[in-house]
Amino acid sequence: MIIGPGVTIQGNVAIYGDDSLMPRDDPEHDDPAPAPPRSARPRRRGGFGLLRRLRFAALPLLPVALVMVLTPWGRGLLADGRARAESLFGAGPSPSASSPASEPAPPASASSAPATAPATVQLQPSSGKAGVAVQLTAHGFAAGEKIEARAGTKLLTTLTADAGGTAEASVTAARAGTKAGAVVVQLVGRTSRKSAKATYRVA
Structure with a gap:
């Protein structure tokens, strides 16, 4: 600092040893001003950030x-x-133990089994003289139905099948005077329309 021509405070101190004229350092003013505190930012929660990412990913x-x-x-x-x-993992839950068990199916009646089987007829004996009675036995007809037995166009007899679809009768397959040869006896059920044939050979 210049006081006069050629005189400075530093010169006075050097010459007179008086440092009162020297300016004092003020630590309150010389220190740099502290930086203003940073405003605290709210911390984001990770859950909201994850939901936001998922929302944008799902768009x-x-x-x-x-x-x-x-x-x-x-x-x-x-x-x-x-x-x-x-189909891969099963269709629905299995029925619980508390549900009532299904009732067993009723057993098939004895008359239904023969109704599905083919009808058959047998002659005993299957050969002999004309005018001789033979035993006729039929199977496989409906229970209780009427069965017509014919030799050609002649009605020999009408039988009635039992509960098992069986019928028996004594018939004359070949009337007296029939020439030697084969006589076809045919049975037809009136209800089931089943038919069966047997041959009686006249000697």
Whole structure:
């Protein structure tokens, strides 16, 4: 600092040893001003950030979901997928133990089994003289139905099948005077329309 011509405070100190004229360092003013405190920013929670990322990631899938739900084509694909999943992993839960057990099917009656079997007829004996009675036995007809026994166009007799579809009778397959040869005896059920044939050979 210049006081006069050629005189400075530093010169006075050097010459007179008086440092009162020297300016004092003020630590309150010389220190640099402290930096203003930073405002504390609120810390984001990780959960909200994750939800936000998931929301943005799901946006491209929104049109696909709308197509699958609102269009018949999409609903058809969903139904096919559900059917395949049920076929792979099982269709629905198994019935609980508390549900009542299904009743067993009633046993088939004795008359139903013969009704499904083919009708047959036997002649005993199957050969002999004309005018001789033979034993006729029929099987496989409906229970209780009437059965007509004919030799050609002639009605020999009418039989009635029992509960098992069986009928027996004594008939004359070949009347007296019939020439040697084969006589066909045919039986026809009036209800089941089943038929059976047997041959009696005239000697």
